[in-house]
Amino acid sequence: MRRLVALSLALFSQWSLASLSLLTEPVQGALVRATVPAGSQVSYQQQKIRVSQQGEFVFGIGRDELGSRTIEWVSADGQTHQQSFEIIARQFAIEKVDGLPPKMVNPDPSLAARIRADAANARKARERNDERLDFMQDFIWPAKGRISGVYGSQRILNGEPKTPHYGVDVAAPTGTAVVAPASGIVTLWQPDMYYSGGTLIIDHGFGVSSTFLHLSASHVQAGQRVEQGQLIAEIGATGRATGPHLDWRMNWMNVRVDPQLLVPAR
The missing domain is CATH 2.60.40 (Immunoglobulin-like)
Structure with missing residues (x-):
């Protein structure tokens, strides 16, 4: 909204x-x-x-x-x-997600190094803080589809409480187009992160970034400038996902913010 x-x-x-x-x-x-x-x-x-x-x-x-x-x-x-x-308080929902493979809820300890490396790569991609004002654009939805998850909701995975969800989920078939919600510079494309699968990050200037998770393919590469509305990727079900959807997240530096507050209501 x-x-x-x-x-x-x-x-x-x-x-x-x-x-x-x-x-x-x-x-x-x-x-x-x-x-x-x-x-x-x-x-x-x-x-x-x-x-x-x-x-x-x-x-x-x-x-x-x-x-x-x-x-x-x-x-x-x-x-x-x-x-x-x-600061104005909000009420957040509770979301239950069942049917996940047990290894995606509580991964094997042998995968800890891989998961830490994924997190470090994502943090580094969000460190950019330059003078571009792309974040001042009126953001648009990056994909068409049903909203299947919202920011801030407490997630219960296979009956086990986990950390809150920090994105907005858009459910749509694999291959559905994902476009840039605002202009920016691509700072990361990694096709196989453990939790988030195909992961793309776009920097919008001043420490503001968009992250797109569970993608099946990317049409851009790190270092490339993209314009608002440009095709950047395709929806998938990679990583920890029960079906094809886009998980769109946004950050200001290391603060996780709600993308849905920046786009027109559906």
């Missing part, structure tokens, strides 16, 4: 008027796009983050985050401004 609710937070000082605008509602799991006056420097939770010359920036709110958060910015005239906001 798209959440482009403009929250204008104005701060008056004796000498100037400085304005912070959140372009996304700050709910749990949100990728929050925001603006400050051009030429400002921005810190989020006392950590300096990237901001464009025009004043655009982005940050992520994790699934379990709650409470107050603070944005501080230093405007071009040297004035320091600060604004706090409260």
